[in-house]
Amino acid sequence: MPSFLNDVSAFYGTGERNRAGQTLEEFLESYDPYKYKNPSCTTDAVVFSANGKVNEELTGLKILLVKRSNHPSIGFWALPGGFVELRENLEDTARRELEEETGVKGLPVEQFACFGDYDRDPRARVITAAYMSLVDEGSVRVCAGDDAADAAWFETELSMSDNTADEEWNVTEYRLQIRNEEIGVFTEALVEKRERKGLVRERKYIVRERGMIAVDHAAIIVQAMEILKRRVRHSGM
Secondary structure, eight states: OOOOOSOOOOOTTTTOOTTOOOOOOHHHHHHHTSSSOOOOEEEEEEEESSSOOOOTTTTTOOOEEEEESSSSTSHHHSSSSEETTTTTTHHHHHHHHHHHHHHSSOOOOOOEEEEEEEEOOOSOOEEEEEEEEEEEEEGGGOOOTTEEEEEEEEEEEEEEEEEOOOOSEEEEEEEEEEETTTTEEEEEEEEEEEEEEESSOOEEEEEEEEETTTTTHHHHHHHHHHHHHHHHHHHHH
């Protein structure tokens, strides 16, 4: 099949032929991208809001969530996100899905994690790139759209409920609470963080109890909040 790209000049390498005697163009013409089953890719956006400066305790911090109107996790609250289009950069997907589901647009976004456990979505093998942003709540207007039944700001609270260690791993258990009194929603999730000791910090966030937070989004939120706490602490804000 034809090359995915119109211009392949950046991919010639040394310009030699491969073991089958093919040029790059000939190789691409015969290449079948569907020979193997490919995973799908999505983005999820963790959008925080704060009035004034953010302190280390993240006091008053809110998060923007959407209520899912379709399976999976129908009726649960989720991060705004969706599937990446074939010719779309990841950060563009994050911004597009955020605007389609909440009406919020034009935000700077930062990729901070990738979640890819094979069992995280029942529809297909789905890998998500997680993005975060921080805004003044009063500067944006939220309006549910696309496949979101509702969109709202939620007060957040993150507390450590347990912390253990052995020779190889540090294990921290977090309790994440989200609430919106106007719509009468309060739920909490339990997330375990496992971090290997040493110079290479293998790290994993696992949802143990999800409450009414969709799929593994509680783990994504906890990781984003940890990053925010750490940056506030180091910046002295």
